[in-house]
Amino acid sequence: MSATPFRFVSTDRRVREDRRFVVGKGRFAADVALAGTRHVAVVTCPHPAARIIAIDKAEALAMPGVHYVLDGRELAAATQPLLAGLDTPKVPRRPLAVDVARYSGEWVAAVVADTRALAEDAAELVGVDYEPLPFVLDGEAAYAPGSPLVHADHGSNVLLDRTFVWGEVEQDFADSPHRLSLRVKWGRSSTVPVETFAVMASWDPWREVLDVFASVQMPRFPDQVALALKLPGSAVRVYNDVDVGGSYGVKRGIKHAVLVGYLSRRLGFPVRLIEDRLENMRAGDAHGPERNFDIEVAFDDAGVIRSMKMRALDNVGAYAGRSPFQLGKPVSAIVGPYRIRSVQYRAIAVTSNKTVQEAVRAFGQAPTNYAIERALEEVAWHRGLDRLEVRRRNLIRAEQFPYLIPSGTTYDSGDYHAVIDKVLAKADYAGLVAERDRLRGQGLLAGIGIAACLEPSGANSTFEPLLNPKNETTTYTEACRINVDVSGAVTATIHTLSAGQGHETLVGTVIGEVLEIDPDRIRVVRPDSLSSLPSQSPVGSRMAIMMGGAAFHAAQKLKDRIVAIAAHNLGIPSERATYGAGGVSDRAAPQSRLSWNELVTIAHRNFHRLPPGTEPGLAFTHVMQVPTGGQLPTADGRVQMYPCFAFEFHLILVAVDPDLGKPEIKRYFIGHDCGTVINPKIVRGMTMGGIAHGIGAALYEEFAYNEEGQLIAQSFMDYLLPSSHEVPPVEIVHHVTPSPHTVFGQKGSGESGYLGAPAAIASAINDAIRPLGIAVNSLPIRIAQLGDMIAAAREKMSPRMGSG
Amino acid sequence: MPVELNVNGQTRMVAVEPRTSLLDCLREDLLLTGAHAGCEHGVCGACTVLVDGAPMRSCLMFAVQADGYAITTIEGLSPGPGELSLIQDAFCETHGMQCGYCTPAMILTAHALLANNPAPTREDIVDAISGNICRCTGYAQIVEAIALAAERMRSLNRPAGTP
Numbered sequence: 003m004s005a006t007p008f009r010f011v012s013t014d015r016r017v018r019e020d021r022r023f024v025v026g027k028g029r030f031a032a033d034v035a036l037a038g039t040r041h042v043a044v045v046t047c048p049h050p051a052a053r054i055i056a057i058d059k060a061e062a063l064a065m066p067g068v069h070y071v072l073d074g075r076e077l078a079a080a081t082q083p084l085l086a087g088l089d090t091p092k093v094p095r096r097p098l099a100v101d102v103a104r105y106s107g108e109w110v111a112a113v114v115a116d117t118r119a120l121a122e123d124a125a126e127l128v129g130v131d132y133e134p135l136p137f138v139l140d141g142e143a144a145y146a147p148g149s150p151l152v153h154a155d156h157g158s159n160v161l162l163d164r165t166f167v168w169g170e171v172e173q174d175f176a177d178s179p180h181r182l183s184l185r186v187k188w189g190r191s192s193t194v195p196v197e198t199f200a201v202m203a204s205w206d207p208w209r210e211v212l213d214v215f216a217s218v219q220m221p222r223f224p225d226q227v228a229l230a231l232k233l234p235g236s237a238v239r240v241y242n243d244v245d246v247g248g249s250y251g252v253k254r255g256i257k258h259a260v261l262v263g264y265l266s267r268r269l270g271f272p273v274r275l276i277e278d279r280l281e282n283m284r285a286g287d288a289h290g291p292e293r294n295f296d297i298e299v300a301f302d303d304a305g306v307i308r309s310m311k312m313r314a315l316d317n318v319g320a321y322a323g324r325s326p327f328q329l330g331k332p333v334s335a336i337v338g339p340y341r342i343r344s345v346q347y348r349a350i351a352v353t354s355n356k357t358v359q360e361a362v363r364a365f366g367q368a369p370t371n372y373a374i375e376r377a378l379e380e381v382a383w384h385r386g387l388d389r390l391e392v393r394r395r396n397l398i399r400a401e402q403f404p405y406l407i408p409s410g411t412t413y414d415s416g417d418y419h420a421v422i423d424k425v426l427a428k429a430d431y432a433g434l435v436a437e438r439d440r441l442r443g444q445g446l447l448a449g450i451g452i453a454a455c456l457e458p459s460g461a462n463s464t465f466e467p468l469l470n471p472k473n474e475t476t477t478y479t480e481a482c483r484i485n486v487d488v489s490g491a492v493t494a495t496i497h498t499l500s501a502g503q504g505h506e507t508l509v510g511t512v513i514g515e516v517l518e519i520d521p522d523r524i525r526v527v528r529p530d531s532l533s534s535l536p537s538q539s540p541v542g543s544r545m546a547i548m549m550g551g552a553a554f555h556a557a558q559k560l561k562d563r564i565v566a567i568a569a570h571n572l573g574i575p576s577e578r579a580t581y582g583a584g585g586v587s588d589r590a591a592p593q594s595r596l597s598w599n600e601l602v603t604i605a606h607r608n609f610h611r612l613p614p615g616t617e618p619g620l621a622f623t624h625v626m627q628v629p630t631g632g633q634l635p636t637a638d639g640r641v642q643m644y645p646c647f648a649f650e651f652h653l654i655l656v657a658v659d660p661d662l663g664k665p666e667i668k669r670y671f672i673g674h675d676c677g678t679v680i681n682p683k684i685v686r687g688m689t690m691g692g693i694a695h696g697i698g699a700a701l702y703e704e705f706a707y708n709e710e711g712q713l714i715a716q717s718f719m720d721y722l723l724p725s726s727h728e729v730p731p732v733e734i735v736h737h738v739t740p741s742p743h744t745v746f747g748q749k750g751s752g753e754s755g756y757l758g759a760p761a762a763i764a765s766a767i768n769d770a771i772r773p774l775g776i777a778v779n780s781l782p783i784r785i786a787q788l789g790d791m792i793a794a795a796r797e798k799m800s801p802r803m804g805s806g
Numbered sequence: 807m808p809v810e811l812n813v814n815g816q817t818r819m820v821a822v823e824p825r826t827s828l829l830d831c832l833r834e835d836l837l838l839t840g841a842h843a844g845c846e847h848g849v850c851g852a853c854t855v856l857v858d859g860a861p862m863r864s865c866l867m868f869a870v871q872a873d874g875y876a877i878t879t880i881e882g883l884s885p886g887p888g889e890l891s892l893i894q895d896a897f898c899e900t901h902g903m904q905c906g907y908c909t910p911a912m913i914l915t916a917h918a919l920l921a922n923n924p925a926p927t928r929e930d931i932v933d934a935i936s937g938n939i940c941r942c943t944g945y946a947q948i949v950e951a952i953a954l955a956a957e958r959m960r961s962l963n964r965p966a967g968t969p
Contacts, residue, residue, distance in 0.1 A: 687943050
């Protein structure tokens with residue numbers, strides 16, 4: 003980074019968490035050992051839909067070392083259904099199926115034994131009689147009348163079907179000389195962390211507390227466990243000092259936690275459930291969006307889009323928690339970085355007999371970005387215009403910020419054209435085009451991929467009231483407490499688990515910046531949930547803004563107190579007291595100075611020297627409201643959703659082997675503007691990781707089902723995660739447009755890269771195959787499918803040549 | 807059944823079922839929790855340990871099969887309490903990780919690579935870690951860490967692979 007006005011912020015400092023990980027001393031949920039722990043294995047339904055006729059536990063219970071077999075009826079009688087995001091009371095979700103199982107792999111019973119191996123052996127001995135039921139897998143089929151019903155009591159498979167109209171859509175369509183429509187599909191994939199979900203619960207009947215150690219990333223997790231188990235919130239203690247081995251959204255594990263929490267209370271010993279990979283993929287309830295988009299755009303001769311109609315239908319699987327809200331977040335950036343002045347948006351969520359969906363990195367924004375970018379490219383193609391030029395014409399210009407989009411959100415800041423120019427210069431765009439043409443000359447199909455998109459950041463969860471009128475959430479807090487002890491040491495608290503985002507480094511850096519002391523001297527700890535201030539967990543690219551903001555304000559309160567104590571003791575007005583690196587001096591007489599240790603001693607020990615009315619000690623908290631937040635949506639669904647909008651621009655070169663259909667990413671450039679960067683190493687890593695994940699979603703990863711309703715991607719041999727061979731070197735170009743809403747000008751970056759990589763790859767492959775008169779409109783783009791499409795197109799172009 | 811394992815230079819006696827994987831034995835019986843379960847079918851590499859210096863999937867090996875071999879886990883690489891090996895320090899310098907779950911296995915794999923190849927090319931590094939899945943980083947800062955470690959080792963003028 004270039005010179006900044008900061009001491010520590012934006013400087014290339016190490017990440018303090020790394021030291022424990024490189025020596026194998028991370029403390030992951032599976033590393034926590036409690037004496038007397040017993041282990042769970044689950045019995046799963048082999049059918050996509052079936053009535054459970056009978057469960058025979060006798061043989062399993064007769065095995066030595068087996069303690070219990072729990073079925074869904076017993077658990078349901080003792081617990082509340084899990085919390086749903088939408089108002090859908092007839093779609094109850096529980097850890098174990100009750101009478102009807104609704105997807106292949108759904109948990110039907112849980113076996114508790116001395117070891118996991120014994121529990122697995124016993125699970126095979128549990129006999130379940132099933133009566134298979136009709137099932138539906140495809141989202142559009144589930145939406146159509148006459149479909150088998152996943153939840154008969156609900157009366158349909160539709161959880162959400164709402165149409166929003168923002169602006170003069172019909173008028174804009176009527177006034178536009180051109181229009182086109184297309185359908186694009188985003189396939190079912192997920193973040194699939196290397197660590198599966200793990201949870202241990204231990205009930206203490208004398209203290210009446212349930213201790214929970216979980217690899218979790220979930221808003222309101224302790225609260226939801228307590229609700230489901232019918233316990234007061236103060237009876238569930240979740241440990242925040244557990245390291246999470248990757249999440250990127252999906253580590254919710256609410257059903258797992260409720261299950262082991264119940265078992266521990268029922269049986270009187272600690273109970274642990276660690277998913278194996280099959281359980282994780284089939285019934286970890288962690289699949290991502292599976293979405294069809296029907297888009298229609300109206301535009302002028304220059305390719306400037308005036309209006310857009312988008313229908314998004316998401317197949318959320320057999321049950322729903324927060325997942326349908328993933329149709330709501332994109333409302334915050336429904337026009338992407340473009341000046342589209344009116345929008346009709348229809349959001350549909352349907353159930354099907356597939357695995358349950360959960361929050362995935364970007365919470366629905368990456369699929370929406372892909373759809374918008376595909377529409378832009380079609381407009382360019384339709385008008386015979388350059389794709390880059392069409393984007394430039396449609397982009398919001400720097401002087402137009404703050405910019406109000408039709409759905410009610412005002413984008414904070416940006417300079418999209420400047421970022422693009424920087425990337426084009428870095429990539430030598432003309433040279434890149436020449437390289438593409440050279441590859442084409444060698445007989446390869448080659449294409450340049452382009453994607454411009456936004457990362458809404460600083461989640462305030464306004465999609466909750468937007469999609470559920472009974473929900474009036476208008477704040478989404480994060481907090482920090484700073485304590486200076488009598489020795490002068492600074493300890494700060496954070497109140498959630500982390501999954502690699504470097505929150506301890508973030509908080510240390512921010513407080514060090516404010517107090518002008520070495521961040522490495524600031525201890526950062528994670529109290530358990532009963533000792534914690536409000537936190538909504540790291541979702542929606544919010545922690546730089548919200549946790550960083552909370553730490554900043556708490557440190558500012560501390561600094562103000564230090565200054566007040568010093569002014570009182572120096573006998574000068576506060577305005578004359580100058581804070582510097584922990585001490586305070588008199589501006590008019592700099593030799594008159596009190597040191598940090600002297601001021602701390604006064605605060606802790608010398609009440610007689612404190613300004614009148616001052617609390618002794620030095621303990622400060624700040625609970626942060628989301629900047630720009632606080633309003634409910636209007637009746638037509640307009641609301642400020644996220645405070646900050648980061649921008650990214652991808653430019654890539656892809657070559658496709660015309661015989662195999664195998665794409666190879668030759669060059670990858672990204673321009674990234676997330677405002678002020680707090681830690682460059684962390685932001686770069688997130689962006690690189692997001693791109694790798696986006697490459698997976700675009701080319702390799704899919705939870706594919708066969709016609710019998712079985713998930714056929716059940717291992718890492720079928721569900722392909724990009725290895726070091728699949729991820730090319732990426733060149734990042736930084737740009738900084740500070741946000742006016744945050745303490746240092748920072749925006750979020752936790753989902754960067756992933757927001758545009760799939761769109762960029764689709765763009766490149768379409769540029770490569772367009773000369774053959776074909777285009778791909780669904781992700782992932784499978785090699786075999788692409789190879790077949792190319793062969794068929796070539797056959798059509800020159801039938802006698804064959805396809806080789 | 808009883809097994810005598812040589813782990814990080816120490817002889818450890820354990821009693822395991824024949825079906826117990828080396829990974830489960832290391833984690834549950836020896837409390838060496840730096841080796842992690844990821845897929846338990848030999849693809850992700852999170853369970854990698856060194857067996858006579860070569861990276862192996864401890865999830866695909868039974869504990870009883872490890873009898874007679876020198877096992878090195880991540881716990882065996884740190885020079886002392888609070889200290890980092892050169893490779894571990896290089897991973898910190900480039901931030902070659904995020905969540906830290908695949909990191910011990912990555913470092914052991916890097917250790918084995920650099921013991922045999924003091925001047926690896928980018929391709930050599932990419933090949934060496936291609937059996938270790940990292941979901942966080944996109945690998946860039948891991949590749950940089952290993953290249954940095956190699957460079958520092960060469961400049962130390964010490965035998966390759968010395969931590």
